[in-house]
Amino acid sequence: MRGGELLWVGCGAGFSGDRVDAIAPVVDTLAKRPGRRVLILETLAERTLALAQLARREDPAKGYEPLLPSMLRPVLGRCLHHGIRIVGNFGAANPLAAAREIDRMARELGLRAPRIAVLRGDDMMAHPDVMGPPDECAWQSAGASAPSGALVSANAYLGAEQIAHALADGADIVVTGRVADPSLTVGPAMAHYGWSPDDWPRLGAATMAGHLLECGAQVTGGYFADPGFKHVPALHDVGFPIACIDAGGHCVIGKADGTGGIVDTRTVKEQLLYELHDPGAYLTPDVTADITQAGVAQVGENQVALSGVQGHPRPDTLKVSAFYEGGWLAEGGISYAGPRAEARARLAADVLRARIGEGEPLRFDLIGVCSVFADDGGKMLGSIPDGGARDVRLRVAGKFRELESAERLAREVNALYTCGPAGGGGVRTAIRRRLETRSFYVDRARVDASYFIFQ
Amino acid sequence: MTEQSTMRVHLYQVAHGRTGDKGNRSNISVIAYRPEFYQAIVDQVTVERVGDLFRHRGPRQVSRYLLPRLHAINYVLDEVLDGGVNDALNLDSHGKSLSGFLLDMEIILPASLAADIETGRRPDVGVTPVAARATAAGAQAGASIEVDR
Numbered sequence: 001m002r003g004g005e006l007l008w009v010g011c012g013a014g015f016s017g018d019r020v021d022a023i024a025p026v027v028d029t030l031a032k033r034p035g036r037r038v039l040i041l042e043t044l045a046e047r048t049l050a051l052a053q054l055a056r057r058e059d060p061a062k063g064y065e066p067l068l069p070s071m072l073r074p075v076l077g078r079c080l081h082h083g084i085r086i087v088g089n090f091g092a093a094n095p096l097a098a099a100r101e102i103d104r105m106a107r108e109l110g111l112r113a114p115r116i117a118v119l120r121g122d123d124m125m126a127h128p129d130v131m132g133p134p135d136e137c138a139w140q141s142a143g144a145s146a147p148s149g150a151l152v153s154a155n156a157y158l159g160a161e162q163i164a165h166a167l168a169d170g171a172d173i174v175v176t177g178r179v180a181d182p183s184l185t186v187g188p189a190m191a192h193y194g195w196s197p198d199d200w201p202r203l204g205a206a207t208m209a210g211h212l213l214e215c216g217a218q219v220t221g222g223y224f225a226d227p228g229f230k231h232v233p234a235l236h237d238v239g240f241p242i243a244c245i246d247a248g249g250h251c252v253i254g255k256a257d258g259t260g261g262i263v264d265t266r267t268v269k270e271q272l273l274y275e276l277h278d279p280g281a282y283l284t285p286d287v288t289a290d291i292t293q294a295g296v297a298q299v300g301e302n303q304v305a306l307s308g309v310q311g312h313p314r315p316d317t318l319k320v321s322a323f324y325e326g327g328w329l330a331e332g333g334i335s336y337a338g339p340r341a342e343a344r345a346r347l348a349a350d351v352l353r354a355r356i357g358e359g360e361p362l363r364f365d366l367i368g369v370c371s372v373f374a375d376d377g378g379k380m381l382g383s384i385p386d387g388g389a390r391d392v393r394l395r396v397a398g399k400f401r402e403l404e405s406a407e408r409l410a411r412e413v414n415a416l417y418t419c420g421p422a423g424g425g426g427v428r429t430a431i432r433r434r435l436e437t438r439s440f441y442v443d444r445a446r447v448d449a450s451y452f453i454f455q
Numbered sequence: 456m457t458e459q460s461t462m463r464v465h466l467y468q469v470a471h472g473r474t475g476d477k478g479n480r481s482n483i484s485v486i487a488y489r490p491e492f493y494q495a496i497v498d499q500v501t502v503e504r505v506g507d508l509f510r511h512r513g514p515r516q517v518s519r520y521l522l523p524r525l526h527a528i529n530y531v532l533d534e535v536l537d538g539g540v541n542d543a544l545n546l547d548s549h550g551k552s553l554s555g556f557l558l559d560m561e562i563i564l565p566a567s568l569a570a571d572i573e574t575g576r577r578p579d580v581g582v583t584p585v586a587a588r589a590t591a592a593g594a595q596a597g598a599s600i601e602v603d604r
Binding site for chain 1: 467471472473475476477478480482484486488511512513520522524525527529531537538539540541542543544545546547551552553556573574575576577
């Protein structure tokens with residue numbers, strides 16, 4: 001630990017496609033804080049990496065976060081000037097290309113050349129022997145069948161250690177592919193405070209700090225506001241979170257200065273439990289975190305302290321997410337309004353069913369009556385009688401092995417204009433590539449994580 | 456509760472929560488707005504009731520974890536997302552909306568807590584400009600304590 005200085009970690013993105021203008025207020029706030037400052041950018045949902053791998057296949061210079069220039073260009077100079085380190089998984093399927101992009105960006109902006117570290121080792125496509133044939137993998141989800149399509153991507157979730165090593169090696173920017181989201185925060189904490197990789201209590205605490213940060217605005221009022229019940233000031237300008245992490249890994253979570261949003265015990269509790277299963281065993285590559293004794297306390301305006309997090313030894317295995325080509329998804333919609341609108345929408349569904357045939361499983365939604373709560377099998381919708389809704393949109397969706405079958409469904413929805421019930425309007429159809437996913441675990445000794453400095 | 460008068464309330468009047476997903480598994484947190492609501496939620500929002508509510512989704516298993524220090528319960532529903540974000544045909548393939556489905560459930564509380572439940576009539580509905588937030592500071596700082604009525 002350097003002279004008792006605290007660590008501040010700000011999160012500028014919580015998913016690929018997050019608001020790029022949220023980053024600057026985080027950087028400006030970090031610049032005012034004393035101590036070690038780190039900006040993290042989390043841009044890699046489960047599926048994002050597979051899409052990035054497809055992009056890289058089309059163009060070997062691509063395959064990293066497409067928004068990277070929009071995210072970094074406005075703040076790169078300020079980060080380098082103030083010594084704010086940047087750690088992000090925006091490398092996706094091509095971390096080296098992302099490093100090249102940042103290097104080029106710095107030159108174009110007339111900045112000093114940043115020291116960029118590139119993590120590697122997560123891509124398991126190069127190690128098919130480790131994975132074994134798909135049908136021999138131990139699927140995480142019981143009963144999941146072996147995928148039929150070709151493998152698109154397979155990436156192990158790496159942990160914080162190599163991020164910490166790269167930062168200790170003086171990296172201004174650490175570009176990663178797949179790492180566990182909290183590790184983006186744990187790495188800087190390990191590097192700053194010099195924790196050993198088996199310091200379970202501290203790693204556990206820092207992991208939950210990272211967990212609170214990793215989804216950006218979800219801890220500062222995003223995915224939270226509910227008019228009349230849970231008010232969020234200036235939601236349109238919601239500020240992204242900044243955590244102050246001490247030498248024990250304990251954190252106080254706040255947000256960028258001069259922004260909207262709210263950090264209170266409710267937002268922090270909701271995010272603490274987000275995507276969590278057993279609160280006594282939150283598994284990451286770094287530690288088994290345990291929040292069964294955790295508490296939260298409001299310690300200032302938009303400042304919440306998290307305490308009582310425990311840590312236990314890390315799992316012996318690393319999780320691997322694999323994606324396979326899964327054919328095509330076709331969707332279509334058409335709207336009906338006015339008298340008997342619901343009956344006309346239901347009739348349109350019957351028409352589509354008869355045209356496509358019972359062989360192809362289709363999902364129907366009556367938007368305005370019953371949609372997202374329902375099941376793909378149609379049990380819920382089938383149990384609801386016509387209630388006379390007067391503004392209804394029929395949605396149909398199906399998955400198809402062949403593109404032609406997907407196109408057929410789209411055409412059938414379109415044909416409802418002239419061949420369907422009265423007054424149907426606003427047809428929209430879309431066809432997208434589908435990916436199937438499977439997860440499995442590999443012995444961590446078989447995953448060779450390392451970093452190199454981009455030259 | 457036998458001698459006491461009671462009232463029927465929606466879970467959303469006494470608790471908040473959010474949904475998360477991993478693969479084909481959904482977790483829904485239910486967090487009491489006030490400590491005094493917690494035990495009633497623990498007693499009445501059982502795994503059986505939650506399993507019944509989601510029966511149309513065919514969960515393989517429903518479990519829950521109690522977090523009394525946070526006055527929270529984490530419900531975990533296995534295989535309830537029709538395959539999850541990459542497989543489901545649902546518009547909401549993550550199941551983000553499912554917390555609203557659970558929070559619509561009704562529970563019974565002692566009528567003595569009537570003054571403490573959320574009524575949906577809090578002020579500052581809408582987008583408050585940042586500059587005007589000073590006036591709303593009280594409302595946001597004490598949101599979990601004060602009850603506006």
